[in-house]
Amino acid sequence: MTDYKAEILQKSREYWNPSKVEDFHKKGIDLVMGKREGYRFWDMDGTEFLDIHLNGGTYNLGHRNPEVIGAMIQATEEFDVGNHHFPSIARAELAEQLAKLCPGNLNYSVFSTCGGEAVDVAIKSARYATGRKKVISIKGCYHGHTGLSVSAGDDMFKLPFHCEGEPNAFVQVPLNDIGAMEAELKKEDTACVLVETILATYGFPLPETGYLKAVKKLCERYGALYVADEVQTGLMRTGKLWGFEHEGFVPDMLVTAKGFGGGIYPISATVMNRTAGKWLFEIGRLHGSTCGGSEIGCRVAAKVLEITTRPSTVENVVQNQAVLKHGVDDLMKKYPGFLTGYSQRGVILGLDFDCEDASVSVSKPLYDHGVWAHNARLHPGTLQMKVGLLCDRAFIDELFARMDEGLKEAYQNYRGR
Ligand SMILES: Cc1ncc(COP(=O)(O)O)c(C=O)c1O
Structure with missing residues (x-):
């Protein structure tokens, strides 16, 4: 961790929201957003993340469009x-x-x-x-x-x-x-x-x-x-x-x-x-x-x-909806019993896992592989997967590759419980 990032984390604990910082820290997530662009952002220390939380859709059109x-x-x-x-x-x-x-x-x-x-x-x-x-x-x-x-x-x-x-x-x-x-x-x-x-x-x-x-x-x-x-x-x-x-x-x-x-x-x-x-x-x-x-x-x-409302945006959503479905169906086959089901409408999905708290069992391994996704706080075993309107195919392919890596690790933990 760079000195500057450590200083910001310390100031956040001292002057901002100590228990929020500590909560994430306990989960192994010491994230301070630095640069951001499109559907990616970087931690202050330079680690890149694909953003599929989008702060609930705030970055529907990407960061800093x-x-x-x-x-x-x-x-x-x-x-x-x-x-x-x-x-x-x-x-x-x-x-x-x-x-x-x-x-x-x-x-x-x-x-x-x-x-x-x-x-x-x-x-x-x-x-x-x-x-x-x-x-x-x-x-x-x-x-x-x-x-x-x-x-x-x-x-x-x-x-x-x-x-x-x-x-x-x-x-x-x-x-x-x-x-x-x-x-x-x-x-x-x-x-x-x-x-x-x-x-x-x-x-x-x-x-x-x-x-x-x-x-x-x-x-x-x-x-x-x-x-x-x-x-x-x-x-x-x-x-x-x-x-x-x-x-x-x-x-x-x-x-x-x-x-x-x-x-x-x-x-x-x-x-x-x-x-x-x-x-x-x-x-x-x-x-x-x-x-x-x-x-x-x-x-x-x-x-x-x-x-x-541009026709090209609507068309992209329609196409991505199908690509996302296909990708999640593949993940379901790879991680049976763990990824137990999902709901989808358009580019928003809820992925259900056989776990008590997907913020620990799933978000963290995904985070370790450069994907930022959060669980549903009132249904903690479900991971929210919220993809932006303008994502291209290359982004989605990269996303599924990283998710696969993260879920592989999560699945090993699940099998070894
Ligand atoms: C469905 C829904 N309604 C309302 C809100 C509140 O929005 P805000 O945080 O901008 O007050 C949120 C925030 O996450 C939300 O998800």
Whole structure:
């Protein structure tokens, strides 16, 4: 380890987040990101990694995508954060672009800085529109760490911070259990159902065919709104711009974040229909975010949407989806009993391993062979495999070669338990 890297690790322990640094250290991962480019980054000590975690999709278009950086630089010639009280060129144009790219009547955008904040906006909007308080989410979900989003999420993240919310304000039901969902909705006290289209932090289990559409129907029947959290499944990662587009329905609101800012500028959006956006027409000045919808961020996001929806990007995702399937099928044959199954939609996959904690049994051997992938924290035996939209074939071939090396080692450990 270089002296400089050791110094940064020490400062991180001293001034930043001691237990986070220690947690990774205990797993043998003392990573400090240095140079980064495309779908690779380098530790400060020069070790190269292929990035298939992408910080949850933040680097969907690659690290430091030159076109995205170009859009940001150009925006700084003209704009700054702007003043969130006034209409602005960049915000109005991005909102229009989103309205045109979203199906149905998803016509109004509220901009925020991150996914959690955008989920908070969705919950606030639903509460205003319905006059109700309850939020139903799915067991194993993750929607962020901000006030309302963390309350809607798993106990692991909310209980230590006493964010459980008022009794019955946040309830959870199991995925695919339409009876449990109806039992809650029937009480007619629900503002919204908040659903990750595929539960990322639970390892990307696919919803059963027709489940999400049935939930939307129940929402309509019982006067609740449906919020699609598309933070991980949006922006073409499933092969369509929004993950719910595979399911044959349109939500009342969608949330996009992470990759929306191209990994360059933090920005997120809650896109909503007229019903959900009632407050925008009545009390629009009673919610705001100084940096949410920064004009520079809006220009960045506009470029992200343009790159993401290019025919060449969509074609690449379709091709890579098949290549990834083939590659993982091969790995399944090579490591039977250990790699036990997988889920896939587009370029996001959850790889299930016969182990208690894939962050130790799988991530670490992969890390040792130059692949950065993380497990699903709420389903620890599953490894998230999230490949970027613009990866080429050479990258994927190299990825599978490295994964094979890493899994060989992991498999030996597994067999020798
Ligand atoms: C599905 C989902 N929703 C919301 C969030 C929160 O986003 P942010 O970290 O930008 O607040 C995340 C973050 O990982 C996420 O995966």
